[in-house]
Amino acid sequence: MALYSGSQQIPQQRRGLTAIDAITALIIILLVVQIWLLSATLDAFLAGHTETALPGAIVSGLLCAGCFAMYEFVRRVDRDARPNR
Amino acid sequence: MFGYEFYVDPSRCIGCQSCVKACEECETHRGHSMINFDFIDRAETIETAAYVCWHCDDPTCAQVCPADAIKKGEDGIVLSALKPRCIACSNCVLACPFGIPKIVPEYEQMMKCDMCYDRTSVGKRPMCATVCPSQALAYVRTEEIAARREKPSNVFYFGNQKITTQVYMMTPSGTDSVTLDITEFMWEKANA
């Protein structure tokens, strides 16, 4: 195989790895937001403000769904890049 | 790989061991040569042969490693055992049909030729091919090897197992694969 010159010849495998790296970074960002949300909701709950529990749970659910969607994308990239499995 | 191929022609080997010494020079494994250098039948003949790792397409050593230490890189080069993982169990030593991997007891590590990947990946030739005076070990383009009388072959049969490699063996023209029956060479001469 030839030495690669220029980004137009990035092999399929390397592109897939870069995509997975980017998605993992996005998942981490969502996770950090979720961690903060959990701590804030817990703090409000312990202080007696129960009105934050429902919106907190809904947003947390949305964030979790986002993480799952991105993980499914990772699996798809993996399937496309390594078709023998 | 990288536009060049590695060719091994044992009939050209003169036994100078330049390849052994050149391989030893490498910083990453100084003092330990990765060349498998054989005296064919020292009592009877001065014939010698030098071999490098054949970088099989489906490397047996990697398949049998229990520690998942031997990896095949993106360019098809079979890399030497990863230092954190190798447990020096000698599984690869026993499994390799060509007998290439060697265990270095003082490091408790398997070490083998990795086609000087640090050199070949930047366009240089492996150390052994650079110094071999008779070019028994040659790292050249396909066109250059066509000038030789022998023809390259990278298909080996060990009994029923077919092995294809990245490194080519020079064989007499007309041979398209090398068939080896190991048991033939296990017969010890009586009263030798």
Next chain:
Amino acid sequence: MPDGAKTTVKKQEPLWRDEFSISRADERYVSRRQLAKFLTLGSLGMFAGNLWILVKSWMRKAQVYNRSLVAKVGEIPVGGVKLFQYPKPGEQCIMIRTADDSYVAYSQKCTHLSCAVFYSREHDRLECPCHQGYFSVQDGSVLQGPPTRPLPRVVLERSGDALIAIKMEPEV
């Protein structure tokens, strides 16, 4: 395959060969995919935590507090404290006589990590010795430090010359 190695159409590989692949590139895919999976499960855990808080907030019943005698008027001097247990035994509380005719009481559990707070006469505030969290004596709000929530207050009622604890605010 892009690396030019011979590609033979193999029968479906067993899972362990795929997860512990001898190809370096494949191994990278597997380990990164596994990391993404682990993070996603962490996200699910966070969501479960939030759901638990939601369920707890729904299941919370209006708390019924018992009335409990804390101390007699004049029992402690001005600037003095008395420790008592309210609403249940084991729930440590602290009462401070801030002025001649003024008494306040709070839960003694610091809202940061539940160390016992003490009254500092010198600074006229409730102090937590563990991480230097300070609470106001007037209403239990946080003056400084790691705590985020104010100290739960014990509502005192004066009945004759007895000081009775009637409820906690906020409800715990």
